[in-house]
Amino acid sequence: MSASTFAGQYAAGLARYGLILALVVVFSIFSAAAPTFLTLGNLQSILVNNFTLLAIVSIAMTLAVSAGGIDLSVGTAVDFASFAFVSLVLTGEPITVALLGGLTAGAVVGAFNAILISAIGVSPFLATLGTLFIGRSIQQLLTNGGNPVYLPPAGVPEAFRFLGHGFIAGVPVPLLIAALIIAGISVLLSRTRFGRVVLSIGIQPSVVRYSGVGLRPHVAATFILAGIIAAVAGIILTATVTVYIPSSGNAFLLNAIGATFIGTTFSPLGRPNVGGTVLGVLLLSIVANGLLLSGLNFYWQQVGTGTLIFAVLAFSFINRKAADA
Numbered sequence: 001m002s003a004s005t006f007a008g009q010y011a012a013g014l015a016r017y018g019l020i021l022a023l024v025v026v027f028s029i030f031s032a033a034a035p036t037f038l039t040l041g042n043l044q045s046i047l048v049n050n051f052t053l054l055a056i057v058s059i060a061m062t063l064a065v066s067a068g069g070i071d072l073s074v075g076t077a078v079d080f081a082s083f084a085f086v087s088l089v090l091t092g093e094p095i096t097v098a099l100l101g102g103l104t105a106g107a108v109v110g111a112f113n114a115i116l117i118s119a120i121g122v123s124p125f126l127a128t129l130g131t132l133f134i135g136r137s138i139q140q141l142l143t144n145g146g147n148p149v150y151l152p153p154a155g156v157p158e159a160f161r162f163l164g165h166g167f168i169a170g171v172p173v174p175l176l177i178a179a180l181i182i183a184g185i186s187v188l189l190s191r192t193r194f195g196r197v198v199l200s201i202g203i204q205p206s207v208v209r210y211s212g213v214g215l216r217p218h219v220a221a222t223f224i225l226a227g228i229i230a231a232v233a234g235i236i237l238t239a240t241v242t243v244y245i246p247s248s249g250n251a252f253l254l255n256a257i258g259a260t261f262i263g264t265t266f267s268p269l270g271r272p273n274v275g276g277t278v279l280g281v282l283l284l285s286i287v288a289n290g291l292l293l294s295g296l297n298f299y300w301q302q303v304g305t306g307t308l309i310f311a312v313l314a315f316s317f318i319n320r321k322a323a324d325a
Contacts, residue, residue, distance in 0.1 A: 018315050019266050019279050030290030037293055050285035052178045053233045057252040058259040058277050059185050060229040065260050065272040067222045068202040069124025073109055074230040074256060076135030078249025080105040081234030086149050086244040095159040106231020107224055114220035139246040149244040156242055164239030174236045186274040198222055255284055258309045265316035
């Protein structure tokens, strides 16, 4: 093997596994810098409080990006699901009805995007950006200017509490739900015809179009599914904090985008993938927790997260260029 070939393979390996290297480095730094970082309680907190909801929303984002688009309205789906869920619980509906109502609300957001993108031909960026603004305004109107909707402690069903704080075989229910979604979408994209078509649309939409496969129905289904997945995060969030706060779902948007695109560095082709997204979410969760334990100002935490995202993407890009040289 020539030196140039070896160097290219080495650079390709660094490009793909640089994300794992970044995880190891960041984990080691915070383990040394923050005495409480490695405690069992804190590691559980990272998974339950930092990782779970962001992972679910990021999987929804990964679906949209896999189809060659982006979904800036995942936070709107989170919020609409949360509002529908709280409203139905407050009216005394069974928890199953409230769950279906929340999932339906997320599906409606996804269907609205699907109509704009697949039926009318609006670009995913502009369509979902419009949905984001419309959704924010609707929430303000429904809550008299953005007032939170609280669930009284005495009126919270036990099944509702279990959804946010329960355990199954020692595993927190929210984390278990996130794991099921991660596994399900991973199988969907890698093992089913639908998933293969979605991935093909993201790479070569013209080839899919001329092959006779229904491109628009697949894109529409992808955005509807993304809305439903984001709705799951909204339901879990509400079950955890027992309150609906307008536009709170948008707090996940930028990190979901960051995790998804960080995850592309884990793919040999630089494509969105569930495994990479999960690693990206874990990286951002560790950084958020570690910076908080370090006592840094909130705004400096945002600077640190942004710098990390840039560093991982730049590292991968440089090594991919070296591998292709």
